[in-house]
Amino acid sequence: MVKIDGGVTSPKGFKAAGLRAGIKAGKTNKDMAxxxxxxxxAAAGTFTKNVVKAAPVLWDKKLVENEKLAQAVVxxxxxxxxxxxxxxxxNSAKTAEITGNVLGINPAQVxxxxxxxxxxxxxxxxxxxxxxxxxxxxxDSREDSIAAAEAILTTDTHKKEIAYEVEISGTKVxxxxxxxxxxxxxxxxxxxxxxxxxxxxxxxELLDKALKSCIDDTFNMVSVDGDTSTNDTVLILANxxxxxxxxxxxxxxxxxxxxxxLEINTYLAKQIAQDGEGATRLFQVDVVNAASIAQAKVLxxxxxxxxxxxxxxxxxxxxxxxxxxxxxxxxxxxxxxKVDITVSSEKGSIKLVENGKxxxxxEETATEILSPEVVIATADxxxxxxxxxxxxxDLTYDYVKINADYRS
Amino acid sequence: MVKIDGGVTSPKGFKAAGLRAGIKAGKTNKDMAxxxxxxxxAAAGTFTKNVVKAAPVLWDKKLVENEKLAQAVVxxxxxxxxxxxxxxxxNSAKTAEITGNVLGINPAQVxxxxxxxxxxxxxxxxxxxxxxxxxxxxxDSREDSIAAAEAILTTDTHKKEIAYEVEISGTKVxxxxxxxxxxxxxxxxxxxxxxxxxxxxxxxELLDKALKSCIDDTFNMVSVDGDTSTNDTVLILANxxxxxxxxxxxxxxxxxxxxxxLEINTYLAKQIAQDGEGATRLFQVDVVNAASIAQAKVLxxxxxxxxxxxxxxxxxxxxxxxxxxxxxxxxxxxxxxKVDITVSSEKGSIKLVENGKxxxxxEETATEILSPEVVIATADxxxxxxxxxxxxxDLTYDYVKINADYRS
Numbered sequence: 001m002v003k004i005d006g007g008v009t010s011p012k013g014f015k016a017a018g019l020r021a022g023i024k025a026g027k028t029n030k031d032m033a034x035x036x037x038x039x040x041x042a043a044a045g046t047f048t049k050n051v052v053k054a055a056p057v058l059w060d061k062k063l064v065e066n067e068k069l070a071q072a073v074v075x076x077x078x079x080x081x082x083x084x085x086x087x088x089x090x091n092s093a094k095t096a097e098i099t100g101n102v103l104g105i106n107p108a109q110v111x112x113x114x115x116x117x118x119x120x121x122x123x124x125x126x127x128x129x130x131x132x133x134x135x136x137x138x139x140d141s142r143e144d145s146i147a148a149a150e151a152i153l154t155t156d157t158h159k160k161e162i163a164y165e166v167e168i169s170g171t172k173v174x175x176x177x178x179x180x181x182x183x184x185x186x187x188x189x190x191x192x193x194x195x196x197x198x199x200x201x202x203x204x205e206l207l208d209k210a211l212k213s214c215i216d217d218t219f220n221m222v223s224v225d226g227d228t229s230t231n232d233t234v235l236i237l238a239n240x241x242x243x244x245x246x247x248x249x250x251x252x253x254x255x256x257x258x259x260x261x262l263e264i265n266t267y268l269a270k271q272i273a274q275d276g277e278g279a280t281r282l283f284q285v286d287v288v289n290a291a292s293i294a295q296a297k298v299l300x301x302x303x304x305x306x307x308x309x310x311x312x313x314x315x316x317x318x319x320x321x322x323x324x325x326x327x328x329x330x331x332x333x334x335x336x337x338k339v340d341i342t343v344s345s346e347k348g349s350i351k352l353v354e355n356g357k358x359x360x361x362x363e364e365t366a367t368e369i370l371s372p373e374v375v376i377a378t379a380d381x382x383x384x385x386x387x388x389x390x391x392x393x394d395l396t397y398d399y400v401k402i403n404a405d406y407r408s
Numbered sequence: 409m410v411k412i413d414g415g416v417t418s419p420k421g422f423k424a425a426g427l428r429a430g431i432k433a434g435k436t437n438k439d440m441a442x443x444x445x446x447x448x449x450a451a452a453g454t455f456t457k458n459v460v461k462a463a464p465v466l467w468d469k470k471l472v473e474n475e476k477l478a479q480a481v482v483x484x485x486x487x488x489x490x491x492x493x494x495x496x497x498x499n500s501a502k503t504a505e506i507t508g509n510v511l512g513i514n515p516a517q518v519x520x521x522x523x524x525x526x527x528x529x530x531x532x533x534x535x536x537x538x539x540x541x542x543x544x545x546x547x548d549s550r551e552d553s554i555a556a557a558e559a560i561l562t563t564d565t566h567k568k569e570i571a572y573e574v575e576i577s578g579t580k581v582x583x584x585x586x587x588x589x590x591x592x593x594x595x596x597x598x599x600x601x602x603x604x605x606x607x608x609x610x611x612x613e614l615l616d617k618a619l620k621s622c623i624d625d626t627f628n629m630v631s632v633d634g635d636t637s638t639n640d641t642v643l644i645l646a647n648x649x650x651x652x653x654x655x656x657x658x659x660x661x662x663x664x665x666x667x668x669x670l671e672i673n674t675y676l677a678k679q680i681a682q683d684g685e686g687a688t689r690l691f692q693v694d695v696v697n698a699a700s701i702a703q704a705k706v707l708x709x710x711x712x713x714x715x716x717x718x719x720x721x722x723x724x725x726x727x728x729x730x731x732x733x734x735x736x737x738x739x740x741x742x743x744x745x746k747v748d749i750t751v752s753s754e755k756g757s758i759k760l761v762e763n764g765k766x767x768x769x770x771e772e773t774a775t776e777i778l779s780p781e782v783v784i785a786t787a788d789x790x791x792x793x794x795x796x797x798x799x800x801x802d803l804t805y806d807y808v809k810i811n812a813d814y815r816s
Contacts (some may be wrong), residue, residue: 321526324526325635
């Protein structure tokens with residue numbers, strides 16, 4: 001498995017484009033992107049569990065469950081097309097139809113995604129113009145994947161891309177991906193969107209299974225503020241153009257593919273957490289020696305979501321009491337007097353708590369360790385051998401500023 | 409039911425005191441309080457559901473479940489006596505013992521409560537000195553209840569007291585109360601503590617039942633930051649000195665008593681929310697026409713806990729998409745396209761959403777309505793006749809400041 005400089009256009013047979021259509025306010029921000037596969041690709045997706053699902057989520061869910069093949073994805077930032085009723089769904093369908101017509105492909109094989117303001121209707125004239133222009137400039141260069149990765153951002157401070165090459169039965173297979181994190185634009189919450197392309201030849205059922213198995217350990221372990229969006233979507237397209245021996249069972253090839261996919265999703269999930277609104281640092285939480293993975297996940301998520309803990313991380317404060325408290329109200333059962341808590345970073349490692357009670361740790365050393373851009377808290381609960389990792393970020397003045405300033 | 413100017417010393421036979429013993433940093437803040445009943449009182453309590461329970465919580469839980477009678481409560485602020493192991497529990501027991509000896513009462517009938525830093529051991533010499541001094545200055549005047557109410561505070565900006573008089577079978581019965589809200593002191597989270605006194609004559613089982621029935625609709629519907637403390641405690645002492653016909657069944661007298669208790673708990677819960685760390689306004693959420701009270705509560709709590717919604721309230725932003733989104737990820741099932749959302753305050757009322765879609769509301773009017781110190785959001789989900797109310801506050805720069813500034 002080799003990490004390469006690339007994105008969604010790295011796998012064979014994938015093109016992309018990103019440009020400004022005019023959905024977002026201002027005059028310079030890109031706001032529409034397209035991914036295109038030369039041939040119909042096996043498609044799978046995972047979607048928000050929010051009861052309030054945006055129209056594009058409903059459209060994509062139906063497509064990956066029934067059609068199972070896709071040849072293009074059209075994404076807009078600026079308007080989420082959520083809480084827009086039947087008209088919203090029709091607009092998602094219409095976007096797919098326009099795209100199908102322009103590209104000469106089956107509209108039932110066009111995925112759509114939106115992120116931005118809730119409750120506003122997509123400006124279909126701008127969408128139509130955008131789709132036409134995107135189709136014209138589709139390309140498979142590095143610049144094309146960068147343009148697409150930039151066009152899907154909202155309050156993200158930078159684009160998020162990754163690509164890997166793996167060998168499957170002696171054949172080089174490439175996976176590329178881009179995503180955007182939780183951001184806010186006038187005046188509503190943002191969304192986590194991820195798009196993965198691969199030239200691997202793999203059965204749709206296995207593609208779906210591989211994606212879902214990764215998501216639980218990656219995107220589903222990220223929290224910026226505990227608010228689950230209406231639009232969260234991760235899509236994967238596998239077009240088979242690498243020409244590898246088709247993956248048709250859960251064999252070694254499948255494991256190799258899944259491993260690469262997990263690597264990609266882990267990277268993207270961490271990128272989203274680190275670029276959380278107003279964040280100054282990535283906060284990783286490892287829960288180890290748990291009785292079960294489920295228990296470890298509940299505990300890790302509770303710590304990483306705790307506002308008080310997030311404020312402490314912002315303040316570089318070795319505030320272990322908040323970590324133990326957040327574990328305590330997580331709903332998981334454990335013995336507080338068996339818990340060890342350690343914090344670590346590139347500056348070193350220090351045990352703050354042993355068997356539920358403070359060690360005689362040096363506060364200045366702890367603050368030093370909590371200062372870098374990536375900090376890790378590890379809770380050892382001594383119940384078994386399961387573990388889980390969650391990623392989040394600190395809670396800062398800027399988070400409040402971004403989300404309280406009206407119409408910013 | 410008449411509201412009177414008073415606190416925990418208002419009911420007959422109750423004395424209180426509050427003073428500075430020297431637990432908190434600084435030289436001026438009061439940090440110990442005592443409540444004393446002339447005779448043993450029926451006692452009941454509700455406690456944190458956090459797996460990590462502070463020593464005083466364990467002590468009190470045992471007392472109200474087994475002894476069921478209490479004659480004194482000793483409270484300290486500054487140190488939470490949480491995550492302190494066997495030594496912590498022994499210190500709670502010792503505090504009760506010292507108090508019993510000084511007051512000449514049964515130590516097994518002394519309740520204790522602590523709030524403040526997690527992980528530090530109580531300075532028992534200071535506690536002992538404090539108990540001795542408190543016993544000397546116990547009094548039943550208004551000043552005494554004020555001193556006690558002040559001594560239990562941490563980052564609260566003001567004391568929280570209330571008292572009511574009710575008539576039970578022709579006899580005047582008084583209820584008094586004080587509480588403290590969620591605050592943070594060096595370097596850990598605070599706690600919600602509530603203490604209610606009454607001279608009502610009521611069987612312990614009914615006292616317990618009345619308290620628990622109120623708590624679910626009041627203290628358990630408050631959220632400042634979603635972090636449930638290790639020390640949360642609400643205690644009630646009923647000493648029977650009003651001389652009313654004893655309440656021994658769930659009759660009209662019981663209902664009258666419960667109504668007064670509900671009024672008191674509602675007031676205290678709202679006070680805690682409004683005085684949440686860094687808060688500039690009280691945010692009340694009403695969910696109406698739900699299929700069940702449980703469903704209404706889940707939805708109301710999810711809205712009031714949403715960081716994005718809390719930021720919007722700080723920004724006076726009629727950000728209904730965040731409210732609907734928070735309902736959507738609450739876990740409750742409902743039809744988003746049947747939801748109406750209205751915001752209101754002393755400045756008026758405006759419907760933002762009708763059947764899941766934005767009305768053509770005027771943004772300036774909405775901002776005006778969201779400006780006062782108390783704002784209400786009402787979600788009508790049109791499924792039945794149940795309703796619930798939750799209280800919270802906005803999320804502000806000051807919340808982050810209070811909780812991130814090291815050693816503040």
